[in-house]
Amino acid sequence: MTSDLIRVLIVDDQALVRGGFRILVDNAPDMAVVGEASDGAEAVELARLNRPDVVLMDVQMPGTDGLEATRQIVADPDLTGARVLILTTFDLDEYVIEALDIGASGFLLKNTDPPQLLHGIRVVAGGEALLSPGLTQRLIAQLARRPGPSQPSVQFFDQLTEREREVVDLVAQGMSNAEIAGLLFIGQTTVKTHVSRALTKLGARDRAQLVALAYRHGLTTPP
Numbered sequence: 174m175t176s177d178l179i180r181v182l183i184v185d186d187q188a189l190v191r192g193g194f195r196i197l198v199d200n201a202p203d204m205a206v207v208g209e210a211s212d213g214a215e216a217v218e219l220a221r222l223n224r225p226d227v228v229l230m231d232v233q234m235p236g237t238d239g240l241e242a243t244r245q246i247v248a249d250p251d252l253t254g255a256r257v258l259i260l261t262t263f264d265l266d267e268y269v270i271e272a273l274d275i276g277a278s279g280f281l282l283k284n285t286d287p288p289q290l291l292h293g294i295r296v297v298a299g300g301e302a303l304l305s306p307g308l309t310q311r312l313i314a315q316l317a318r319r320p321g322p323s324q325p326s327v328q329f330f331d332q333l334t335e336r337e338r339e340v341v342d343l344v345a346q347g348m349s350n351a352e353i354a355g356l357l358f359i360g361q362t363t364v365k366t367h368v369s370r371a372l373t374k375l376g377a378r379d380r381a382q383l384v385a386l387a388y389r390h391g392l393t394t395p396p
Contacts, residue, residue, distance in 0.1 A: 276382060330375075
């Protein structure tokens, strides 16, 4: 296995699902499966053993679930290079916000087309967050139906400049760097700089966690 391959750990309690993902990933010329886990505890153990670049993580599993496994992987200082990509269904949307909040780098629906899944792995492995626009919009709609916080702590974002707050707001709405650049009439490199500075100032792991923070602290209001 060459060092430039994207190392993928597959986590799902269904052997048939894991097998399908393994065939798909192993057939990609720039990827290789380094392990399979059937529950969260095994996922954490294999992540520490095999140091994957990307962990494809199911949420609902017997024993240690995907959320707890994600929390442990993200918190492990020896696994700073591992990115967790949540695979979910619409019924599991309520778990996705928590997953992003604890450090998952993105999420995809389980019925995503194979090319999109491989693209998602590459995006996350490259250090970017993967926020599926369609699923993001459904999450926002679901948040809008929930009782809001009595005192949204917008002050949490006081350390950001006005432009950085604006960019974070647009990120939370599911917009890409290119879309934000077009809307604000600025370059994509400038957008990346604003996002990077916001990450540093807020202590967020990545772009995905900015979304959870924006909704948790009331910077972005669900439509």
